[in-house]
Amino acid sequence: MNNYDAIVIGAGHNGLVNACYLARADLKTLVLERNPYIGGASVTRELYPGFSYTNCSYVCSLFRPEIFRQLELSRHGLQVIPYDGGCTFTQDGNYLATYNDHEAQRREFARFSARDAEAYDDYATDVMRHCRFIKPWLLRTPPDPVSRKAKDIKGLWQLYKDLQVLTEAQIYDTLEFYTISCGDYLNRYFESDVIKGHISNSSIIGTGLGPYSPGSAYVLLHHYMGEVDGRIGSWGVARGGMGAIANALASSFKASQGEIKTDCSVENLIVKEGKAVGVALENGDEYYADTIVSNLDVKRTFLKVVDKQHLPQDFVTQVQQFKIRGSSGKLNIALDGMPTFPALPEGSTAIRGHVNIIDSMERLERGYDDWKNGTWSKDPFVDLLIPTQTDPTMVPPGKQMMSVFVQYAPPVLNTGEWTEEDKQAFGQTVIDAIAQYSPDFKDLILHAEIRTPQDIENEAGLTQGNIFHGELTLDQLLFNRPIPGYAQYRSPIPGFYMCGSSTHPGGGVMGAPGANAAREILADKRMTV
Amino acid sequence: MSNQYDIIIIGAGLNGLVCANILAKKGRKVLVLEANKQVGGLANTREFASGFKVSAGAHLLYGLHPDIYRLCDVQESKIEFADKNISTLVINQNKEFINYSSGEDSQIIYSSSLSEQQNSDWSNFQNRMKTFSDILFDLANKTPPRLKNGSIQDYKTLFNTGLKLKRLDKQNLRQFLRIIGMNIYDLADESFTDNLQKAAICFESALGTRLGPRAPNTVYNWLNRYSIINRQPAGLSVPRGGIGSLSQAFANAALIKGVDISVSSRVEKILIADNQVKGVQLSGGEKFAARQVISNADIKKTMLSMVGPENIDTDVVRRVSYIPMQGTTAKMHLALNQLLEPITHNVSDFQSRIIYAPDADFIERASNSIKYNQYTHEPTFEITFPSVQDSSLAPAGKHVMSVLIPYVPYEHKEGWAQRKERFENHIIEQLEYIFPGIHAAIEHVETLTPADIERQFNITGGHWHHGEIGLERFMMLRPTAGFAQYKTPIDGLFLCGADCHPGGDLSGAPGMNAANTVLQSK
Amino acid sequence: MINFSRSLEPNNTMVIPTPFHERSFAANRRGHWTSWAGYTIADEYTHADLEYFAVRNQCGVFDLTPMIKYHISGVDAEAYLNKLFTRDIRKIKASQVAYVLFCNESGYTLDDGTLFKFSNSEYIFCSQDRHLPWLLDSAIGFDVEIKDRTDKIAALAVQGPTSAAILKRMGLDGIENLPPFQMQSFQYQRDDLIVSRTGFTGDLGYELWIDPYLAIKLWDDLFTCGQNYGIEPFGSKALEMLRIEAGFILPHKDFLPANHVIRVNRGRTPFELGYGRLVDFDKGFFNGRQALLKAQQNGPRYQLVGLEIDGNKPAYDAWIYQNKRKNVGTITSAMWSPSCKTNIALAWLDANAKTDNLWVDIYTNKELKWHKNMVSCKVVKRPFFNPARRNAVPALDF
Structure with missing residues (x-):
């Protein structure tokens, strides 16, 4: 039947x-x-014996x-x-870690700027104010502004009411927030390039925008709207x-x-x-x-x-x-063991979360320039996660699985479609970039799956791999x-x-x-x- | 000259002069104080080399709000134009070109290779956008309405705008709501097949801002500019004697109405008692009293220097200092001993406004370096030859070339002191590719980086619009929340510069709207 | 190759011991600790009730080091602080300590704190929360320097009836003549010991400020000299009891700093907090002035009041009703006051609520069964407990 x-x-x-x-x-x-x-x-698929590859999306919140x-x-x-941690490695051998604890986080920021460390509270409050406005709309059907149907007029009225709950100043803040660039927004709060680089990466993940593009501040919300167990803004992996x-x-x-x-x-x-x-x-x-x-x-x-x-x-x-602009690629790497990151102190939890090697908005924006030009970023942004630290069920004992989200990578190169050589060169760029911060990383690689936007389109069916x-x-x-x-x-x-x-x-x-x-x-x- | 006035206007830029005219016409006793030796601000003409004169700021007139002549009693017919309806010639490195008219019903006049279809693409695009730009035009002479706690006037403006949107047919309204937040690159891509046409649209939207065509919100910039160009009876034009003579005309009209204009009078402090303006004090110590002061200076200079942070809330200090005011456009003036080889082998080339922008991606690439406080090595240009239209600007047989260079940073990473000469040489080298032989023809060069513009014209950052323009700084967000109605937190202090709605481009509209606000306030 | 040598700092996640930690650790018989602003502070040393009585009856010592301390100096310091705070700073004299509030442009209180004036160009501002970005941005246009000195100054609160006697025995001659809200500098081990007659307990008491290297020595001297005067360390639990009795408000509990509320109108003006007297409109411009003028005209939306409640069950998080029906407010801090033998609370009431016929609904859990009790309450003046010794000059020996 x-x-x-x-x-x-x-x-x-x-x-x-x-x-x-x-x-x-x-x-x-x-x-x-x-x-x-x-x-x-x-x-999640097994692409190398004993290793489960979460080879597309890699976190959920x-x-x-x-x-x-x-x-x-x-x-x-x-x-x-949920997982704690995450960090940005800096080019001068330092690191900036993310901690769940408020005071630990403040002191961590204070290593880069005392002012920024305290400004982060103001920033977090302001972003939360924007989240509060948008969040109920996630599970609502958008009203049609052209329609005269009762439900659309009701929807538009709801939008108006949501705005009127805000103070006048907040209404302007809201309008501005949805149109401003992440760069302009962060410059209001922070002075340290490293801190701005660390925060700004959530403004570009998955988009065809740079942190200096207007409209990128809004994308920051997609990072903060998430929640795990009622903890707003925290991230988790699926066991x-x-x-x-x-x-x-x-x-x-x-x-x-x-x-x-x-x-x-x-x-x-x-x-x-x-x-x-x-x-x-x-x-x-x-x-x-x-x-x-x-x-x-x-x-x-x-x-x-x-x-x-x-x-x-x-x-x-x-x-x-x-x-639909493909802007990201992915590497999924099976590792023979846990790579070391000498910038981090012994036993640091920072390695459990998102690891990031772009330490300024300028480097991120230059990566975007490469992409506009039809090449992958030569100094790529990577969002590196080793989920097997908290979920050892995915690999044989003692082994690790590394998920590397890479941006920017164009769906089509300025030389034409991706060739096998391009793909390998792209993978090598990323592996070299990571190896700068982890000397033993390359030796631990058992298998690496390299996925260009084109591969993601072909396999997952996402147009341009977006x-x-x-x-x-x-x-x-x-x-x-x-x-x-x-x-x-x-x-x-x-x-x-x-x-x-x-x-x-x-x-x-x-x-x-x-x-x-x-x-x-x-x-x-x-x-x- | 008594020191007591109804109203003092700080700065005799075009907006300040427009404002003075309107207020004087209503019987107010007005004093205009200008720091420089001549009036006009960025709308001026000056000698930059012996015998060579140039419009040192804006070099074309295309944005003046049509109501202003009437409101200021400056008869348009009395302004002598050296040229009107100047067309625009867009060229690339292969000497391909398109030439289009500006102003109402812009059309392709001639081109190297456009098809019939492509010609009509142009007109169709302009027609389609006219509907949308009209909405913006109707807002240009309105005070931006408060979105909460507003007055009846505010709700009227909102209601009327809503009504206008509602009157659009469904299709158009949907389109408008979609494209207003878009980037101009995609819109051009959707609308044209020819690279030069795309480049032309992208270049127009980018002028005066730091945004490349692929940046979201740039469609708004284009519409905003187009909305006003589209309403110019004279299209793109230049007054005889350069833009400065327009300022002079408005200054003269003001003088006739009894306005006192005092040049070389730099205001240092705005005097305030109990949050109420009392007057101003000049750098020399001289004081003038007035219950109302309108500043044509930019908001940062006005609030953070003349009013001073000690008189305003920290939140306000923050908001004002957040406004991106760093200039993005450099100006170069060249004294040439002869006219150059025409590009299209058409003698009228030099009558046109010439845009060098091969394609949209070229413009986008040119925009990259300003993000890192560097200038681009492959710049785009807007070029005019004012002496071709107006021989009074140069000695007989010789010529003036006026070049706008977008995407030049206010601060150079290595400091302009180090880089300015190299920059100048580099630009001339680039111009040589477009105009072979130019190098040999140059008698004198003057280069104004945004930092120079800041210094010479007293504009923080040296920005064309007194600060970035875009959807994120539109209407109630311009220049920043709390200042959008030409009012400031200080009672009796108003703003009338280009950092106010609707922005620069010699529109005079901020001056006009500010005057109306002042007239309505007690 | 990247040189990793510079990042080899230890993990930065540990709660930090204060300069007194060695001693407070030894004194802590319970092992109850809490994190205050990232520092290790004892919750209880023996038992909160006993520590509380030590302060009311003898002398208690509290480790105050985590209090945020900003050092403000420069020729414009006075003008700057006058813009920052709602009070007229010009009226504060050198060696005076002033309670201050500061507001944002909406007139909502960002925080309260104490300002220590050394001279017209040197001050220290102490607060619960951190405010460096606000302090720095407020300083635009002023010639001042602002430095966070929190970990450069160790501090102890020495509070209770015998505190003056103990300090006198420690050699701080003339300490008894120091009036409330004044400070004095003493020579101590070839360094300066600043003593201010201030505190968060509403009793006779002092706060001692010193370079951290002398912290242990100071603690030891205090406890040696206080041996016969009943000196005891006390923790944050006892402090909370003491401050409610004293009627002091606490940010994040009784009011929310305006920069950290998501719903911005949950901020409170100084008038609503009951500190209208700390707003001086005659001094010229200050942050929030325009909004506060308007707020004064419009009147407050809420009033912060002290309540005496019938019965003996503390009214934690309870609602307040008019005539048992209309909800007119909420409790923010509540306790049984051992000194007044009264059930007391701090609460927000709607500004227009009548202050008679007020009721509080208190939920009590009696052996896993919840009881709802509607009990009568009345508005009373704060502080709830206000002994004469608190402000006596010279300070009484006990």
Whole structure:
């Protein structure tokens, strides 16, 4: 039987979240996944004997606790473990560590600037004020400013009310914060280049912006909005790797009688009389449902899966104009043991968190200049994490797994497509950069998986390898995301929906787009979860 | 001259003069105090080499708000223009070019290689943007409305703007809400297929700012500039005698209305008692009394130096010092002993405003180095030859070349004292590629880095707009929260410079709006 | 190659011992410690109640070193502080110690603290929270230098009826004549010992400020001289009891520093804190002046009051009701006062709330069963406990 109530294309975390909610509303739901494994970019795979590679997304904190609870992910085996630490290595052999303890953190900053150490409190308060404004909007459907429907007017009224809760000065602060550059913003609080470099890296992760680009301050929020166990701004890893999130979601989905088929690459959306009625696979199979949901990014969805003839020309143009900029690559390295970092004191917890080797905004911005120029950063930003320190289940005893997020790397080089040589050279640039701070690192490498934006596109299906399914700039946020007029998870084709990170509120392993889309789909069916 | 006035205006820049005219017309007794020897601020003409004169600041007129002539009783017909409706010639290193008209209904006049389709791309783009830029234009002569605790006037402005947005059709409103936060590079990419067309749009948006075309918010900058150019009956123009004669015309109009203008009078302190302005004190110690003082000087100079941090809240000191005011554009004046070889083999080349910008990426690359306080080695230029339009500016047969160089830092990493000469030589070398033979023709060069502009024109940072302009410093955020209505925390002290809404470009609008604010306040 | 030699500092995460740690560690019979501003401070040495009574009856010693101390100097120091604080700093004389408040532009209190004046160009400002960015930015345009001296000055609070006698025995001649809120410098081991008649206990007491290298010596001298005067160390738990009885407010507990509230209108003006007398509009401009003028005109939104509550169950975190119905406020600090034998509390009331017919609902857990008690309370003047010896000059021997 190939008939279902709902079909979700893509078993990424948002697709699975969406499917879970649909299945819980007693819809007979099918998830189709192109790869032989589920998870999309939330995946853990064994690429070297005994080592689990969390080879795309590598941390989680943005995952909404509401979803965690509603889908009973704990019961389905998901454990999120917060970690302390993190540090930035400086070029002069020093380091700046992150600590959970307030006073320890202050003294750490004070090694670089006494003023900055105290200014950090002001900064954190101000960022929290902005978080407080935006956070409720993560799980709300963006209102359409053009519409006169009651729910849109209600939504806009809510936005107005949220603003009016603020003081006049705060309203201006808010407007400014969403448009200003991270550089301008941090310069207000801090004087130390190292501290600014340390903080600014969260303003560019996953984007095609530099820290001096207007709009990058907002991206800082994506780092602070997260929470683990109610601790705002703290980060965690999923026990067993990020694939554990997908597995728990799949388990929750199956418990609601959902069905997942892997190795099923959807070739085409079947449209009859203007309505979505099913999908056709590459292998010729067809599945039918009156509700089809795409977890793919908006370009893949409407330029590859849906035939143009079913879409208004204007819509297609806007999809083509949607900005998805691949800017990051990834190295996943299996290590024979724990590398040493001589800059750190013995026993430091700093190595447990994000390790970063760019110690100024200028170096970060220069890396961005390289990318604009069509090359990978010669002095790359890396976000290095060794999750196996806190989760030894992922590797053989005594071994370590290192996840290295690299920015910037262009989807296409100025010399053309990535070649194998380019890829190796890119990997070497990164390994050399890390080895500067860890002399024994190179000797410990057992296996390194190098992933260019092109590889990420090919494997995880993210256009240009962009981890957010589209830039997080003002023109692509809220009611503009992904396409103005189509920001409420519906497409121009009745019965066809979007639930990927291209939709509001965007990327990160957050689950919100999937949950929001499910709410809209069920509303169309006059159902609730 | 008595020392008691209704209103004192600090600085005789164009905005200060416009403000003085409007207030004097309403019967106020106004004194204008100017630190320099001549009026005009950045709108001036001066001799930079024996017999050679140049508009030392702005070298083209394109932004004057159309209401201003009437409000100031300066008859446009009485201003003698050396040239009007000056077209823009955009060129690249391969001597390809496009030439387009500015002002209303900009069109491609001629080009080296544009197709019919590409020609109409241009006009279509301008038409489409006109709808949006009109919204900004309508705001240009309004005081930015407070978004909370506002007056009836504020809510009226907000309501009217909302209404205007609502009157756009759905498609346009959606477009507007999308593109307003975008970068100009992508918008140009969506709209054109020709590199020079893209470059032209990108260059216009980047002028005067530190942002490269790929930086978000640059569409706003373009729209803001376009909104006002689009309303100029004379298009791009230059008055006879250079921009300085425009300032002179406004100064004369003010004098007729009884305004006292005192040059070489540098205000050192604004006198305050119990948070109320009492007057000003000059650097020589002379005092003038007035209940209202309007500063055409930039906000940093006004608040942090003339008012002084001891009279304002630390939060305000912070906000004012956060404003990025470092200049981004250098100016170079060249005295040439002959005219150069035309680029397009078209004699009218030198009548045009010439932009050297091969493509959008070139401009983006040029913008990189200013981020690190360096100048770019591959600069873009805006070039005019004022003496071609106005022979009075140079000795017979000789010529003046006026060059704007975007993306030049206020402070050079190694210090301008070390680098200025090398910079000057480098620019001339680059110009030589575009105008072969220029080197031999040069009689004299004057280079103004932003630091020089700061010193000579008393503008903190030497910035064209008295501080960066962009969506993050738009309306209520310009120059910074709490100052956007031309008012300051000090009772009786107002601002009227280009750091106020809607910004610089010789629009006179801040001066006009500030005057209205002052008239409405008690 | 990167040279890693310069980073070989030890882990920076440890709580720091104060210069008195060796002694306070030895004196601590309980092993209860707390972190105050990143320093190790005893919570209790024996038992909070006993330590409390030692202060009220004999003399207690409290390690005050973690108090944040900013040294402010320069020709414009007076003008600068006059902009910073709401009080008229010009009226403070050398050797005087002043309680000060400072506000942001909205008139909300950033913090309170004590200002020690050495001369017109030299001051030390002590506060609970850190404020260096604010102090530095406020100094733009003033010729002053601001230095954090927190770890350069060791400090002990010596509080209680016998404190003057002990200090006198230690050789601080004439200490009894030092009036409240005055300080005096004494020669001590060829260095300066600054003694101020200040404290957080509301009793007769002094605070001693000294170079850290003399800390241990000072502690030993004090305890030797105090042996027959009942001297005891006391920890932060006892201090909390003492300060509530004294009616002192504590940032983060009774009010929130305006720069650290997420909802900005949760800040409080000095008028609302009950310190309107510390706001001087006649002195010229100061931070928050315009907003405070307006706030004074509009009147306060809240009032901070002292409460005496019936019964003996402390009203922790309780709500206050008018006529048992209308919620008109909340308790911030509460305790059973052993000296007044009264149930006391500090609380926020709505400014327009009537002060009669007030009730507090106190939840008490009696053997795992919660009881809700609506008890009557009344607004009283602070301090709750105010012995005559506190301000007597000369200070009484005991």
